[in-house]
Amino acid sequence: MAVRRPVRRSRPQAMPITGNRHIAALSVVAIVMSIFAMVISLFALGTSLAARTAGQGSGSGSSSSSGSFGSTTAGIDTPLNASELAVINNANDSYFETAGLMLLNGTLANGVYYTINNVTPYVYNGKVSVLYLGSITCIYCGENRWAMALALGRFGTFSQLYNGYSSFSDYDVPTLYWTQNNYTTSDTNNYNSNGVDIGNSYYSSYINFISIDGNGDITQGFFIQPLNIIGEEVNSTGNPEYIGAYDYLMALQGSNATAFKGTPYTVWGGSVVTGADAVVFGNSTPTGDVLPLTYETHAQVLAQFKNPSDQFAWSEYAAADVYITHVCAAINNTAQICSLSAIRELEALK
Amino acid sequence: MQARRISRISVLWALAKSPAYLAIMVAGSLIYFLIFYNLIIASNYGIFLVTVPIYLVYAMIATAGILLSLGAFSISTALLSRASGLGGGAFSAILPTVGGLVATCACSYSILASLLAFAGINAFEVSGIVSGIALYQLWIMSAIVALNLIMIFYYSGLVADAECKLDPYRRRALAGGNA
Known part of the structure; x- marks a missing residue:
């Protein structure tokens, strides 16, 4: 009898998508x-x-010097000296005229925006007001304060301004602070521990300048307290001018056109400007994330304003012209700067 | 007959080996970057102002592209339900969009603030939300990247499980003879 040999049956192999190798x-x-x-x-x-x-x-300090461009706080909180203040307070009207004409004929390389959101002005002590709500950490507030200072300098005088910076994550651009920040690091997880910078050293016979800057840690990123926290800080001052100004700003929140959408948030007489009126970080709009202004010192910026010859300076003067136009409309053109032809032409566009 | 378990890595490798799905991955990443880029410049006066580390942005875009390709693969091969595949694709699009709204200076959250206001949130609440986002911006972006990775892990697992259950003939067809 033949021996049946077992038949080996092979198991079907699975077919993976990729293969074992x-x-x-x-x-x-x-x-x-x-x-x-x-x-x-x-x-x-x-x-x-x-x-x-x-x-x-790092502790508090008015003369700390650390880091390189983009991460520096060199000279933060130091007051501008007399010659630096003069650049702001005594700028030549012809610069505003030239810049205004450049804005009107479209020869500016940077974006300067003339928007119109008309509101009833906030009047205190018989004067219309310029209101500012921002943050010392904010890049656009930082850039725009130069134009704001130039504009306000046409209607009054700053007895003091201070060197400042936006936050490191907001490109550490050199800027002006309205009040001596006595900048200290703080716990940004606690809104109430940071405080709000209220007030400035500005006087004008034409307008009030009411400034509210949220405080925050410059070495980190943008920070601003919620509006209700800011309101509590303002109310705690007991200052009727500022309390009234805060209430006025909150009343503007009912309309989408005038509501707060970020900083800077300003009112110039009877015009609300939600955001910066210009974006000027160099001689042209940056195409990448490198901002030339980050690599300038305060002295270099002021030198450009003193003798404007580049697009950066002209654009800042043009941005100031926009603010000047709003104020002139609110004060019936009673200030000398309002007689400039460029300002008249811009005002005619309202 | 016991099917060999397919690993998640095998699924992802299959995507990478396939010119079609690799193209979807790359094209999806490019589109998502364009969405992110345009949201940023729309909020920043035309400037590409990113206030988070750029490598987080690249990680977000890359992982979203992978997720999109994974969703497309699962739909085209019917390994998962169409809803599951579409869910993965939709998820891949949502997170870069969210990233584009938060990866810039909170001072210019015009788009986000407008959206919140449109949703009926008042100015106080909007400012509080914006403040919170500004505070935790880096963590939010990191969480977006982590979520993308989790979704890739999850969907690749679903696809791998579904692929395991196929009969050898269909599996060979999917593999295209690549064994």
């Missing part, structure tokens, strides 16, 4: 990608933690 390589790729992702995440979080730690390590 790729598994080892895939594993290596996966591990590398995972490590890469973890490194990126940890580095990003670590950078944030390092910035917070560094910020907590």
Whole structure:
């Protein structure tokens, strides 16, 4: 009798999509990608933690000098000297005229925006008011304060202004502070611990200038307290001018056209300007995330305003012209600056 | 007959090997970057002003592209329900859009503030939300990247499980003879 040999039946092999020979390589790729992702995440979080730690390590100071452009607080809170103040207070009217004409004929390389949102002015002590709500950490507030100061200098005088910066994450642009910040690092997780900078050293026979700047840690990012917290800070001053101004700003929130949509948030006489009226970070609009203004000192900026010859300076003067136009309309053109032809032409557009 | 378990890595590798799905991944990433870019410049007067580390942005875009390709793969191969595939694709689009609204200076949240106001949120609440986003901006972007990675992990697992259950003939057809 023949021996039946067992028949070996082979099991059907599964057909993976990729095939066995790729598994080892895939594993290596996966591990590398995972490590890469973890490194990126940890580095990003670590950078944030390092910035917070560094910020907590530095104390208050009016003359701290640290870091390079983009992460510097050199000279923060130091008052402008007399010659620097003169650049703001005594700017030549012809500069405003030239810049205004450039704005009207479209030869500015930077964006300057003339928007019209008419409201009833806030009047206190018989004068219309310029109201400012911003943050010392804010990049657009930082850039726009130069134009604001130039504009306000046409209607009055700053007895004091201070060197400042926007926050590091907001490109650390050199700017002016309205009041001596006595800048200190603080706990940005606690809105109430930061405070609000209220007031300035400006006087004018034509207008009131009411300024409210949210405080925050310059070594971190943009920060501003919620409006209700700001209101509490304003009310705590007991100052009727500022309390009335805050109530006036809150009354504007009922309309989308005039509501708060970010900083700076300003009212110039009878015109609300939601946001900056210009974006001027260099001689032209940046195409990337490198802002030339970040790499300038306060002295360099003021030197350009003193003898304007580049698009940066002309654009800032033009931005000031926009604000001047709003104020002139509110004060019936009683100030000398209102007689400039460029201002008259801009006013005619209202 | 016991099917070999397909790994998530195998699924992702299949996407990378396929010119079509790799193209979807790359094109999706580019489109998402354009969405992100345009949201940023629309809020910043035409300036691409990003206030978070740029590598977080790139990680967000890349992971969203992978998720989109994964969703497209699952739909085209019918390995998952159309709803599941579309969900992955939609998720991949939502997060870069959210990133475009928060990855810039909170001082210029005009789009976000307008959206919130349109939703009936008053100015006080809008300012509070904006303040909060400004405070936790870096964490929000990191969370977006993490969410994308979690969704990639989840969907690749679903696809791998679904693929396991196929009969060998259909699986061979999907593999295109790549065994």
